[in-house]
Amino acid sequence: MRGLEKNFGAVQALAGADLEVYPGQVTALVGDNGAGKSVLIKTIAGIHAADGGEIQWQGKPVRIHSPRDSAALGIEVVYQDLALCDNLDVVENMFLGRERTARGLLAEDDMERAAAETLSGLQVTTLRSIRAPVAALSGGQRQSIAVAKAVMWNSKLVILDEPTAALGVAQTRQVLALVRRLADQGLAVVMISHNLNDVFAVADRIAVLRLGQMVAQGPAEEFDPPLAVELMTTGRSDRLGKVKVDPEAEGRRVLPEPVDDSGTGTSRTAVVGAGQVQSLGAYARSLWTKVAAGQSGVLPVVLGVILIAAIFQSQNAKFLSPGNLVNLLVQGSVFMLIGMGEVFVLLLGEIDLSLGFVAGIGATIATMLVQPDVGWPWWAAIAAALACTAALGALQGTLITRVRLPSFVVTLAGLLGFQGVMIELLGTGGTIPIPDETINNLANGTLSRAGGWALTLLVLVVYAVQTALRDRQRRNSGLVAPPPGVTALKVGAAALAGIVLVVVSNVARGVPRFPLYGMPWVIPIVFVVLTGWSVLLGRTRLGRFIYAIGGNAEAARRAGINLAAIRTLAFTLAALTAGLGGIIYASRLRSISTSFDGGTIVLYVVATAVIGGTSLFGGRGHPLHAVLGGVVIAAIVNGMALLGLPAAVQLMATALVLLASVTVDVVVRRRGETAR
Known part of the structure; x- marks a missing residue:
């Protein structure tokens, strides 16, 4: 971005801001409250249209007027509120708005496999099941799902807004490790955070924004926490360009392995029992x-x-x-x-x-x-x-x-x-x-007695065939499927209910002069x-x-x-x-x-x-x-x-x-x- 400007009436949120983001690197965007960080990323995401300046994407000027424009370029944003639907499961959230269909119906198995592959590639291993509702997940797991959702669509740039806010120590480590893996896979990552410990743990580059202007940006080795704070509060520092920090000495980007935060004490795979029949x-x-x-x-x-x-x-x-x-x-x-x-x-x-x-x-x-x-x-x-x-x-x-x-x-x-x-x-x-x-x-x-039996039998046969075929297809596709005994119980219960309904309906329930029977x-x-x-x-x-x-x-x-x-x-x-x-x-x-x-x-x-x-x-x-x-x-x-x-x-x-x-x-x- 070159000289980016954005005004809201008399308020100037961005005053000629510059920013450079590189593939394969984590760029940390820091600044005090009101510095313009949210406006900056929303301008990149197409939520706000810039009033001035230029955005270049892969060396060419582009215009971003809507979220669809940014998504078409390969830009995805994970907002602080995550924008997940708690009542939907992991797969449904990851494909929300981009569902795959076959003959007009949702291709659930196809989406489930793709979601499992994405989570596996990001080493998200603490989920009991990707068919669990998001409401049942911990904060770290929810953040991981939001990030995985952002990188599924051939993304080139992923912007994370306060990804570790309100997370515990274990969950924060899990999310930071995930952020690091995104960059290691060649994606450009912009992370906004108030937590400088998190910033210096994963950042390759640091950009400091103050009052709508970029006061400093460069390799993370040229910054330390006191310098970042000084730039965020005053916009200048005599130490700028003089800091030389040894990343290994500081422990920067040396992250622990992801830890399990599922509450079980053991790591879980993204798909439990994939390709196996549950007992x-x-x-x-x-x-x-x-x-x-x-x-x-x-x-x-x-x-x-x-x-x-x-x-x-x-x-x-x-x-x-x-x-x-x-x-x-x-x-x-x-x-x-x-x-x-x-x-x-x-x-x-x-x-x-x-x-x-x-x-x-x-x-x-x-x-x-x-x-x-x-x-x-x-x-x-x-x-x-x-x-x-x-x-x-x-x-x-x-x-x-x-x-x-x-x-x-x-x-x-x-x-x-x-x-x-x-x-x-x-x-x-x-x-x-x-x-x-x-x-x-x-x-x-009412139907005739024979008509009631014929209709019920037809429905039961269709249900039994569809249920058996679906369970077998899931097992053959490497997805979790209920045991054959449960499938038999479902079909048996449906058959029992249908038979009882027809038998009860076919009993004569009128009076001798006006007989009445049938469904x-x-x-x-x-x-x-x-x-x-x-x-x-x-x-x-x-x-x-x-x-x-x-x-x-x-x-x-x-x-x-x-x-x-x-x-x-x-x-x-x-x-x-x-x-x-x-x-x-x-x-x-x-x-x-x-x-x-x-x-x-x-x-x-x-x-x-x-x-x-x-x-x-x-x-x-x-x-x-x-x-x-x-x-x-x-x-x-x-x-x-x-x-x-x-x-x-x-x-x-x-x-x-x-x-x-x-x-x-x-x-x-x-x-x-x-x-x-």
Whole structure:
């Protein structure tokens, strides 16, 4: 850089600063607070555009206007806050914004191998697993991941902002050793640090910045700590150019070997058991470790469902009867569907209070379009209704992301406004019946007994084949895979659940005059939506971006993710799913009316997602959580109705379950923060 200038109004942050950085060397940039160090590196990184001066890259003048420009040159910056998403694992963080895909889905195995190779090349050996969430790592390990992320992309210059700040002695040694290895591999490294001991431990060159001007720069052997301090504070020194220090005598760049800071006392490889099959005991211990750390997944809600079922069955033997169980699933299907939509928004750390009446508008439009005087076919009416609800979600998402209005306020306004729209569409006529039997059968129709078995068998075969092939592919690729026994248990558990569902559904549950049996249509509908949204969130770039924004929006922005577009799309998908839930609601009643209580529905929907395990703080959740939470809500309402308890008791019981679920969420979150 030659004569670099940067002004912020009347404040001159850089006043003709010069700096030279060489490949294969660590250049330490030092200066007091306010000297302009951060502005200097942000100008190199493209965060700020220079007002004057020239930047030369490999002997040629260049213009850097954005982070993309700097990344294209091979410049990567590791900021002091690291810009990592705690809810994502090591591999997901290292590839954030640059994910590899195959046929539209994330190439997880390919990215995992590349991440392991990069960490191995940098001799980062203290990780138990590169599939561990970053939240579970120590400070030194997190810093190592941030550095490894920066050097993956054919980087030529890596800038580190205070890489050892707030680290312990062992972690600092680990990071400094990593910095030294970067230069030894031929990269140019700029390290900003207030710790002169760290500076003189690894630096080949030292540059001193004061009040926006470079007052001195040169080989580290020409500086010592007192001279650096004098230059940082006064900008001049009579000793400049007269210091000759023996690096070996000072211990400069003589670093200890990396030490283990994982808390186990033994060094770990970047990929534990790579190319080997874990034993069943090791796999069980790994699961128990996750549960003890608060990463229990859906285990609490599953145990809660079992407990609720046991309590109600002990009070009324009809609770677990086939007819009641099927009725319970049909009742909960509306909450499950709209809840899966709410999960999209909760993952961002936002909330949507309008989904209840968005669902009502979807049901109203579909009902009106199939009326005899309009005459739309059922499929066109449903498509139009879903398109309208998606448009409502896009409108709200735009207001939240572009105008930057709080989601609570926008969706609360939507709750009120959409209720008015629904009333306006229905008029004062009260109830409008649905004349189309196909739409009515979405919630009331059933498959034949043979059809239920055939559909379930097909799903189980596909699941078993995919699970077995994936585990075998990971083992053949040299990646960690669960033992074959665990794979067999997963497939067996899925098969048992499917068989029980079909058997229960096929039991005659009507009355002799009106027999009823077979799996309700709505169960496969919920399963299809669950599968589709699970793939979208877990296997696509869009899903990865949603989780990243919920975990650390600033890290996602620095990774090049378009936050406004992703957030708007999440609100759109939420409203689209809610529209389908509203159509199922109307299908159950075979009509839609102005008495539709979207306000109560949305409260139950939020409770459904949270009870199932989705975090209110963003970044953690899954569509399955809404399904399980819907089962809990339906079980409470259904069981208390069987016991003849009033609605007031049902509401209070649901409130207690919701409070318990939020308490678990908060405790898990605090445990993760304490662990770091």
